Amino acid sequence: MPINLTMHIFYAVIAFIFGSVIGSFLNVVILRTPLKQSIITEPSHCFSCGHRLAWYDMFPIFSWIFLRGRCRYCKAKISPRYMIIEAITAVAYCLAYLRFGLSLELAYSAVLFAVLIVLSGIDIDHFEIPYWCSITVAVLGISAIFVFPETPWHERLISAGIVIVLFGILVLVGGMGGGDLQLMAGASLLLGYKVFAALFIGIFFGAIYGAVKKLRDKKHEKEISEKIHELVNIWYKNQLDQNVGFVTEGHEDIIVGSISDGNPDIEWEFLEEKVWKGLPDKAALSRSLRDNISDEREGGFRIYIRGDEIKKVKYSRRMVFGPFLAVGIAAAWLVGIFIIAWYMSLFH
Ligand SMILES: [Zn+2]
Numbered sequence: 001m002p003i004n005l006t007m008h009i010f011y012a013v014i015a016f017i018f019g020s021v022i023g024s025f026l027n028v029v030i031l032r033t034p035l036k037q038s039i040i041t042e043p044s045h046c047f048s049c050g051h052r053l054a055w056y057d058m059f060p061i062f063s064w065i066f067l068r069g070r071c072r073y074c075k076a077k078i079s080p081r082y083m084i085i086e087a088i089t090a091v092a093y094c095l096a097y098l099r100f101g102l103s104l105e106l107a108y109s110a111v112l113f114a115v116l117i118v119l120s121g122i123d124i125d126h127f128e129i130p131y132w133c134s135i136t137v138a139v140l141g142i143s144a145i146f147v148f149p150e151t152p153w154h155e156r157l158i159s160a161g162i163v164i165v166l167f168g169i170l171v172l173v174g175g176m177g178g179g180d181l182q183l184m185a186g187a188s189l190l191l192g193y194k195v196f197a198a199l200f201i202g203i204f205f206g207a208i209y210g211a212v213k214k215l216r217d218k219k220h221e222k223e224i225s226e227k228i229h230e231l232v233n234i235w236y237k238n239q240l241d242q243n244v245g246f247v248t249e250g251h252e253d254i255i256v257g258s259i260s261d262g263n264p265d266i267e268w269e270f271l272e273e274k275v276w277k278g279l280p281d282k283a284a285l286s287r288s289l290r291d292n293i294s295d296e297r298e299g300g301f302r303i304y305i306r307g308d309e310i311k312k313v314k315y316s317r318r319m320v321f322g323p324f325l326a327v328g329i330a331a332a333w334l335v336g337i338f339i340i341a342w343y344m345s346l347f348h
Pocket residue numbers: 046047048049050051071072073074075076
């Protein structure tokens with residue numbers, strides 16, 4: 001059914017407005033689901049003064065702009081991120097309409113983009129891609145086998161297989177989380193070979209961000225690892241003095257741990273027990289770290305022990321990959337076939 005330009009613009013505007021409304025709902029999902037709070041019962045209120053918000057205070061995008069990013073009642077600053085998420089959702093829905101028109105692809109886009117935006121927000125806040133987000137993408141992928149048979153099922157499965165192997169390696173080497181793997185496995189089912197365009201875009205921009213972040217965090221990471229080194233030295237000397245639990249002469253072990261919102265967590269199950277004489281006082285080390293590095297938000301550390309000395313401590317801040325993968329998936333979903341076609345043309 002051909003539609004004229006006026007109708008086309010009209011629908012694009014509707015898609016934008018609809019997206020902005022969905023976006024303001026996604027803000028609530030990002031904020032509340034990780035805390036297991038209800039996303040519907042509690043009315044919206046200002047975080048600062050607690051004033052109930054009227055409908056005109058919650059008008060997506062525009063309320064924030066007209067109020068110049070402040071609460072109408074107490075003038076407290078409101079983070080621009082709510083407005084940014086609304087704007088991103090609005091633009092994404094608008095682009096989806098312009099690309100696919102009124103179609104099943106558009107309906108898929110609406111669900112896919114909502115999930116990608118939510119998982120990006122939660123990954124940024126909590127360094128975790130929720131399981132249900134990856135599952136939703138996978139369900140879209142599995143249903144797409146029947147809804148969009150022009151991408152054959154074996155292409156989807158082959159892509160998923162390759163992506164799982166590839167990401168499995170990246171997870172083992174470090175830097176990628178299991179959540180990234182689950183997300184990309186689900187995306188492979190949805191995208192077929194286009195998932196490789198998503199991978200390329202995601203890893204390319206993720207790597208640039210990672211390099212910049214590494215430079216920026218270098219000094220800080222060194223400070224934290226020195227601090228951990230100091231604390232572990234004291235603890236380990238105690239272990240040796242009291243003859244409780246230490247690595248036997250000539251052997252090595254690594255204590256692996258992470259910090260999450262100021263809470264250090266040591267993964268004791270990784271200890272190679274046969275090289276330890278006796279049991280180390282686990283609680284004492286956990287306590288010492290907890291009491292002294294509680295202002296660090298997210299990172300991972302490794303403590304290398306050889307015989308009676310702490311050889312070195314490595315600490316690195318964690319980085320999020322979810323948002324980059326999400327951008328890659330969205331781009332591949334929208335224009336992946338053009339990217340693949342362009343890439344293939346390089347070889348003809
Ligand atoms: Zn207020």
